[in-house]
Structure formats: structure tokens, C-alpha cells
Amino acid sequence: MFNCTTSLTPSELKSAIIRDPLIIKPETTVMDAIAQMSGVRVMCDTAKLDEVHLEARSSCVLIVAAGRLLGIFTERDVVKLCSQRRCLENLAIREVMIHPVVTLRESEFTDLFFAVNLLQQYRIRHIPILDEQERVVGLLTNESLRHTSRSVDLLRLRLVSEVMTCEVICATPDSSMLAIAQQMTENRVSSVMIVQLGQFQDKPQEIPVGIVTERDIVQFQALGLNLETCQVQTVMSSPIFAVRPDDSLRFVQQIMEQRLIRRLAVTGDQGELLGIVTQSSLLQALNPLEVYKLAQMLEEKVVRLETEKVQLLENRTVELEQLVADRTASLKAKAGREQIVSDISRQIRSSLSLQTILDTTVEQVRQLLGCDRVNIWYFETEWESIVMAESTTSSTSLLGERIEELCFQQHSAEIYRQGRIRVVPDIYTIEMTDCHREFLIRLQTRAKILVPLLCGDELWGLLNVSESQHPREWQTEEVELLQGLSVHLAIAIHQATTHQKLQEQLIALQQRSDQLRGSEQRYITLSQNLEAKIEERTAELQAREAQLQKTSDRLSISLKSGAIGCWDWDIVENNIFWDERMYELYGVTKTSDSRLVYDTWANRLHPDDRANIEVLVQQAILGQAEYDTEFRVIHPDGSIHFIKAYGVVVRDAEGNPQKMIGVHFDISDRKKSEEIIRQQVEREKLLREITQRIRQSLDLQTIFDIACQEICQVIQADRVGIFKFYPESNFNDGEFVAESVVKEFPSVIAIRVHDHCFGENYSSLYALGRSYVVDDIYHSDMTTCHTDILAQFHVRANVIMPLLCGAELWGLLCIHQCATTRHWQQSEIDFTQQLATQLAIAIQQASLVEQLQQELAERHQAELKLTQSNQQLAISNQELARATRLKDEFLANMSHELRTPLNAILGMTEGLQEGVFGMINNKQFKALETIERSSSHLLDLINDILDVAKIEAGQIKLDCTTISVANLCESSLVFIKQQALQKRIQVEIKIPFNLPDLFVDERRIRQVLINLLNNAVKFTPEAGRISLEVTQLSPDISTVQNFLQIAVIDTGIGIMQENINKLFQPFIQIDSALNRQYEGTGLGLALVKKIVELHGGRVGLTSELGIGSCFTIELPCIPSTPASPDLIRDLLTTPTPELDSPTADEAVSLAPVILLAEDNKANIKTFSSYLSAKGYDILLATNGQQAIELATIHQPDLILMDIQMPGIDGLEAIRQIRLDPQLVNIPIVALTALAMTGDRDRCLQAGANDYLTKPVKLKQLATTIQQLLITTKK
Structure with a gap:
């Protein structure tokens, strides 16, 4: 999926090496070196790689003498010298060069990431490349490594926001170049962004206007200009090249390659500065850990997309089912409306009574639309109307009422004459005059559709459909239905009014005929007038016929716009008439011969539909069925079309069929959709x-x-x-x-x-x-x-x-x-x-089923083996229990015998090293260091073995008290800070405020933390980092117990995943090579795990090889007593106390007298020699009784009491000494080699002031003595 950036060929890796770097001699002056660096630039058209190499060569010079690399001098060093205002004219390069230099042999340069890690680990930008004879052959830089890496696909997937540096060092345009150089030196950055302050939505913003880099300062210095007097705005690089946070790193790489620049500003929507992205940022994105994280992220995204895909498919299925249901319901509703319109139209045409037509219309429309009221208004005058017909669900009827609306002005009537329909979903939300709104409220109208009824160009009236109580969103289909119905209604009204007028005229003529029969003379006279009247009436009828023709034309237009074809069959004469649309529906040309029309119709019918249609026509003529059907027709080009057909049989007074008229329209599109x-x-x-x-x-x-x-x-x-x-x-x-x-x-x-x-x-x-x-x-x-x-x-x-x-x-x-x-x-x-x-x-x-079956079979076999093993273990456990008990008892009893000789060895060694027994040479001092190291290692082994044995034997009892986690962590760090300082390891502690206290054995948990911190220091390379972090965990649901988590995080060598479980086993080290490189017993982590589990806690570990490790311990805490924020703040800000001896000012001025109670001759020699050399007078007692007597007689300044002595032991001797009022304030230090659980408490309860375990560190002993003497003196 990605171009692998690490699988580069040797030739590709060698192309990253910059050949012929700038080389100078140690005696070369700094100004000459700067001149060479500023003189190497791209001066002509070259290949991209050559441009990169030429630019990189100018960033540093290598100092070589006699073929050997002595040091390096980079742009950063130039900036540092400029910020210090040093005179560079006669300054030799050997005095300011960086040495020793991190180098790499060309034969060892086999992995791109190895070089990248070197740059990041030592925070450098250049790695000189040497051959096998230690001669310089080239140079590696961030630019050359980045240009060589094939990272197109990976960078395309990474965004600027993921790697950009948000903390950008900025300066204003009026700053001096000297200030810029000082900023670069103080913050160890290679560039400073030049910004201007702006405002956006009352918030201050920094707008980047330019940038100054180390290279600019090198050029500036080469020209000999004054950094202090020159302002930045005169020399900064402007305009600044910028990218957005959501741009890809591939886009960043392209800009850097095109512009030959190393850094880009990151800006927001308003041009404000958000951060900076550099060459190092691109290399960081190629880190294997980052690649691994990206792969994990992509894998999670693929899983999520697959889940979403399945969900989308399921949702799409539901949507399609709903769509089909909605479409089916819509088609049924449409077919129902069409049927109702047909029925209403048929009923309207079947009557010439105007009132019957109007009553039928309002009743059918109200039932169809399910509204509150439908009425028809007839305009008697232009401003006054009467309700001619009404159908309503309300008890209040408007039928017969005359309505006069003053708001119905001339322009409103004109709009209705144009056929416009008024649709009002809610009278309170539609714009209208107040008087019209009050008029509608008076008519109990909340929502309405108002359709004009036109007879010719005359506005005859209005069809009003309304809701009384609630608003209503009228559907387009409902409006179209009323519009089509209004055409049929207007035609019927026109026919009915015309018929009514003719009837009235006929009645008048009849009356006149009766009058003529009464008087012949009047008949003759009237006959003369009648002829004129007839001519006048004929003219009038012709005018009416012309009016009917106009109405017919309008109807034709309506049919044409609706793509409806009309036909008329004279059954008596057997003549068939088709309009033009009918010929289009059948795909043929127009013919005047009615017989050809029938042949066309019959021949175009689909053979499978013809017989059924002919039967239906006969049934319609006989009155046995409605002619309402669908059939297929075949066009001459072979295409098949679906036709919807309606027909009505016209009969004479006796019921004999005279003619059949109907309409056809194409429903092929609807059929295809269905x-x-x-x-x-x-x-x-x-x-x-x-x-x-x-x-x-x-x-x-x-x-x-x-x-x-x-x-x-x-x-x-x-x-x-x-x-x-x-x-x-x-x-x-x-x-x-x-x-x-x-x-x-x-x-x-x-x-x-x-x-x-x-x-x-x-x-x-x-x-x-x-x-x-x-x-x-x-x-x-x-x-x-x-x-x-x-x-x-x-x-x-x-x-x-x-x-x-x-x-x-x-x-x-x-x-x-x-x-x-x-x-x-x-x-x-x-x-x-x-x-x-x-x-x-x-x-x-x-x-998965196959895997499950295989796992079940394997599990069954494992259960059989487990049963057999359990039987064997039952026998072995008895023998093991006895052996374990004997081992634990032996180890616990051997504590005194093992520690006592070690005390003499370590004590004498420490005394020799401090010159107590005379001066020693360097060789002897190193030998003593070896003795001390080996003895300390042996002591650690003894301690760990004894502790593990005590825990397994159940001989350790915890002395749990409430302690502050902040105090615990700070006191534990003291023991490793000196080691960390020697290895230049950064140590940090993160403890939030308001943490609850721990309820633990403080000494044991401190032992755990010191063990983990020691391991972290031991396995972390120089210049690494160690963090001690404390967080409060959510309560455990099963136990409702609160826990604090203490984490020790390092950047050490790391551990492979398969070895993590082995790490907490006794006497186990993962790699024998590590045992030779790092000393250890292999018991430390096993002891950590056992102590934490004794407290009811848990131990965890996450680690990655080559990256570092994170050891965590989770301990129960007391939620009701949070630690004081002031205490934590004081601990975090108070310097760590050093373990050095008190100063001379704090020492006791006179030589104190110390009573040493010890029966072992080697220990007597060790303690007395060391303390005498420190200026103390020593009294010696070899048993408890003698110690009591000497203390009573001499009243020493301090007593060192060994616990294991013949006769009266040390504990009893301390108790008896404390009974003497004159000796009650003498400080007593108990010395023991048992190191058993509860030893310290027993000594302190007996009256001792302090407790030391053998073998005793003599420096620690001297410090304890001095502190107790000073405290007693105060």
C-alpha cells in the first residue's frame, strides 16, 4: 500500500551522501570559514539532487588535520558567536569548533532510519561520513535524507497539523539582527518568524510577514555588516511561504523542493500564525513508530468503513422498501383521483341542470379532498357574489348568502380572469390585506384554494375549497386536480346556462305562438316582425356558435397540453374520428378515411390484447361494462407503448347506442417505472x-x-x-x-x-x-x-x-x-x-466456526493433559512444600551470617578509599572500587533473595500507614538523581493536586519505586528521559476500591512483547548479553510484583523495543484525605537534598565520645578506625552488660548498639539504658544484620533513635551520627 522508505538500495542510500563537503584546516580563521560557507550556493540550473547537495554543503565546514576529522562548524555556531559579539577576524576555527563529532562509517550506512535516529538522538543536523581509514568522504543532512526517502504515499496520508511545531519563536520587524541571533542561540532554533500584531474579533493575532534563518545570518556576517544596528525588516525573507494545518505533508515536500527552502509557516483562515513545519518534521513523520501508528489508524478506519458500508446497505434496503411503498401509494392515490375526476366529469356532462352540476361538484370534491367546506360563488355584479352550491361538515351554512367584499379590487378580479389559482395554507402566514383577512375569518376560513370559473373571457365565479379550524399544506396534486376539474365545470356551466337560455327563449316563442293563434291579424303583423326577429336570433345563435367554438378550442388546447387524444365513433354510421394526438399515440400519419382509422387501431393493437379489447367495446355498447382499460400498441418501428383508454356510450331516448366518445393517453413511462x-x-x-x-x-x-x-x-x-x-x-x-x-x-x-x-x-x-x-x-x-x-x-x-x-x-x-x-x-x-x-x-x-472447532479439539486435549499433570503435581506439591519450607527457613536464618562479614568488607573498603588507613595510589583505589562494586552487588543479591524468600514463606507483615504520595515519590527520586545526572538523563515528576493519600507500608513501597527507578536509569542511554507520573484511577466496579497509579516511564532499550511475561519471574533476565552489560540479580522486578500484590495492588508494563518502557503500579488509596496542593507545590519546588556530609559549620566543635557496642572483631576494627579518622573518641563494649556499664559511667555523646550480642542483646541493653534519667536523651543508633520484618519497629520501640542495616555505608553512618549530635545539641 505504501512506498517503503526503508527498503532503499545501496546506490539510493549513497545518493543521500553529500560528496566533497567543505573542509578547512584548524588554523583557518572563522571569517574565512564563513566566507566559504556563504560562497557555496546554487548558481546555475542543475538537477534537484545536486541543488539539495549544494545547499547542504554550505551549511557547515569540517575541520580536518592529517586526514583526520577534528571537529565541525555549522550555521548554528555562527549564530551563537554573533549573539556573543565575539570578534571573528583573527579567531581560529579550532577554538570554536564542535568536537568530538558524531560520525558514521560509509559501510555502516545501510538503513535510512538509523541515520535519522542519530540526528534526532543527538539533536544535530550533520553527520560526517568516514571510510575505513577514518577519512572524510561525505556528509549526511536532514535535506539529503529527506530527498532520498521514497515517502510520497506516506506523506500524502499525513497532515501538517500532526507534525507541526506550535511553539514558534517570533520577533517584530523592528528588532535588530543581533537580537534575532541571541533568540536563536537561547532557544536552539534555526529560524525566527517575523510577525506583525493584528486584531480579529477583538483577539490579538500574529501575522507572519517574513523569516530569518541561520543561513541569512551567515550571509550577513560574511558581508561584514553590523548585526546590532541592522533591523530585521531590511534583510528578512519575504513574502513568507505558508501552508494550512489540513494540507498534506506531500504538499509541504513539493513546496520545499520547488523553492529550495527548509521551513514553512502554518497559518489559519485569517492568515494568523499557528506553527511551523521543517525538514525535521518530515523526517519525524517517517519514523517507524509513526508508520506503525498510521497503519493501525488505517486498519481501524477500514474496519469502520466496512461496518458503515454494511449499515448503509441495510439502510438503503429499508429506504428502497419505503420508496416502493410510497410510490405504490402515490400511484394508487393518483389513479383514484383520476377516476374521481372522470366520474365527476361524467356526472357533470350527463346533466344540463346548472344547480345539479354545481351540487354534484361540491359534494364530490369535498369527499375527495377531505376538507371542511367546498362552495361555488357566482358573481352577480363585479363586487358582489352569491353562494350557489355548498358541501360542508359545519353546522353553519353559507348557501344562498350574498357576499360583498370591498377588498376584492379590480386588479384581483383581473388576476382570476387570467386563470390564476389562489392557494393559501394559512391566512395568518400569507401576505394579504387586513380587511381581506377579517373577511375570511368571518367566513370561518383558515386555509383555502380559490379556483376561477371562466365562461369564455368572463369570470363567472369561483370554486372555493377551505379548512375552517386548522392550516393545511395543499399538495400540488390537489391543486392540479381542482384546476382540471374547473375546466370541465366551466364547460358544463356554459352548456347549462346556454341550454337554460334556449329553454327560456323557446318558452317565449311558444307563448308568442299561442298569442298568434288568438288573432290572425295580429299573426300577420307579427309574422312580418317575426321574420326580422328570426334573422336577429339566427345572428345571435351564430354568435353563440362562435363562442362555443372558442370554448371547444380551449378544450382542445387543454387536451393537447395534457397529451390526451380524443376519438368519436358514430355507431349508427360506423364513422370514426381521431384528433391529431390519436395518430401520434399510434405512431401513424393522419387519414381521412374512417375505415382506415379502424384498421389502423386494430392492426396496431398488441395481438395478446386485441381480443379482450374488442369484447370490452361490445360490452360497453350493450351497457354491461364501463370502457375503462389499458392495452398495448405496437408502433411501426416495433416499439411497444402502453395506452390508458376511457370511453362513454351516448344513447337516444330509447337507450339505443348512437355514438361512443373517449380519450387515450400514453402511460408507457408510468409502466416502465412500475x-x-x-x-x-x-x-x-x-x-x-x-x-x-x-x-x-x-x-x-x-x-x-x-x-x-x-x-x-x-x-x-x-x-x-x-x-x-x-x-x-x-x-x-x-x-x-x-x-x-x-x-x-x-x-x-x-x-x-x-x-x-x-x-x-x-x-x-x-x-x-x-x-x-x-x-x-x-x-x-x-x-x-x-x-x-x-x-x-x-x-x-x-x-x-x-x-x-x-x-x-x-x-x-x-x-x-x-x-x-x-x-x-x-x-x-x-x-x-x-x-x-x-x-x-x-x-x-x-x-471462525472452523477455528472454533479446532480450538475446542485442542482444548479437550489440553484438559486431558491437564488432568494428568494435576495428578502428578499433587504428588510433587507435597515434596515441593517441604523443600520450600526448609529453603525459606534456611535463607531467613542466614541473614545475620551473610551480612556480618559483608559489613566488614564494605566498611574497610570505604575507609581505605577515604584514606582512614593512609594514602593509596590510583591503582589501589580502582581495586577498592572493584571490591566495593562486587560486595554491593552481592549485598543486593542477598537482600533480594531474602525478601523474595520472606514473602513466599509468609514471614513479611506489612506495616501500613497513611502516607502522602507526593512525599513518597519525591523521597524515592533522591536515590537515583545522582546516577541520572552522571548519565545526563532528564528526570521529571508529574503529580496533580488534590490526590488522596495511600494506605501502604511506606518502606516497602519506597523500595518498589527505587527498584523501578534504578532499572530505568540502568537501561536508559545517555541524554535520555525518565518520568514519574501519578494519576487517580476510576473506582473498580467489582470492589468499589479507589486506586492511584504510579508510572515510571523511560526512553530506554525497551522490551519485546513476547518477553514481557517472563520479566517478573525470579532469577530471569531476558538476554544473557544484557546480564553482562548491566549488572543485576534478576530478582528486582519479581520482588516489585510480590510487594505490590501484598498490598492488593497490580503491576503493569507496556514497552516497545528501541523506544522505551512504562512500568505501572496501582495501589489502594483513601479518597477522604486528599493531599494538600500546597504540600505538593512545595515538594515540586523544593530542591532535592544532597547526600553529602554536613558542612564544617554544622559539625560539632569538640570531639564527641561514641560508645561502640559490637562483638565482631572485624566490625570493631572497621567502625573504630573510620570514626577515629573522622575525629570521634571511641569507647568499646563487646556485650550488652558492658555497654550498660560504660554508658552509665562515661555518659557518651552517642551510642552505636549492635542488636546481636552475647549475654544481654542490644534491644534489652537499650531498654535498660533508657531507664536511667541521665541517659534518656543520649542518641542511640541500632545496628543489625537480620533485616527481618519488624526489626526497625522493635528497635525504635526499645528506645533507639535510628536504625541501620548491615552492611552499613560508613558515609551514611557518619551523616546519621552528625545529624543526631546536632539535633541533640540544639
């Missing part, structure tokens, strides 16, 4: 069924067979197969393990398939979840070898879906079209993808 939805529903249903059948079976072969058969049947492919790759074949070999194939083509089951180009060209794409769809293999971008393989199996078109088992490519789901090419539909591809996902899940489940 078919697509139906197929989608069937596929979704089939997908659920197949998925259920797959999940019900754990037999992989059965699952494969079912899936192949079902997919082949649904998609109608020639072959469906499941292909499995052979393990270790690099995805080039495999076989079909299941298939479903039509009879015309051969089976491919169990045939080994080898495609040598598949693994290289396609496997990585399929592993990412990509599918492959090909309509014709001979017109695609696939390789020739892959095409040849498919041709062997007669494949012409295919769909390939990957089958992934986890993140690995297991096989392929293959769908083949063998006979011809094929264009695969998206629905088929989606269906196949969904099934491939289910098959991948089944494969993974089957794999």
Missing part, C-alpha cells in the same frame, strides 16, 4: 431470502451452490461461479468451487486456473473492495493475458465482485455472459454487490 420498482422489490425480497438461507447454514459449499443458482436465475446470466485463490499463490492461481451454468456452455468446476498477470495488476484493487464490470472483454482496458484466460471459458462480458475474508482477498464472485456482449444494469450490479457482501460474511463465519 416495472423497475417491481423488479427492485423482487430482487430485494430475493436478497433477503438468499441472505436468510445463507445465515441458516454453516456449510460453505451449500451456501455457494444456493447463491450461484439464485443469482443465475435472477440476472439471467450464462454462468455464475465462485472462484477461490490458492494460498501462497500471490493471487495468480485458483479454481472455481461452485457454479451455475446453462447447458450450452461447459462447466469450469475444479479446473485449475493460472493467470500470471492477475496478482500484479488486479489483486490490490480487489483487496480494496473494487468491483470490475465489462460489457465486452475485447473492448476494455484489461490485459491481453487476462482476456485470453476469459476467452478459454467462452466469456464475452462479465461482472466480478471481490470476496473478502476480513481484510484479505479470499476469492471472486464471477458472473459471465458467454453468448454475446451485454450492458449490465446498475440494479444488477448493486444486487450482485449486496450478495457478494453476504457471501463474504458467510466465508468469515465459516472460517
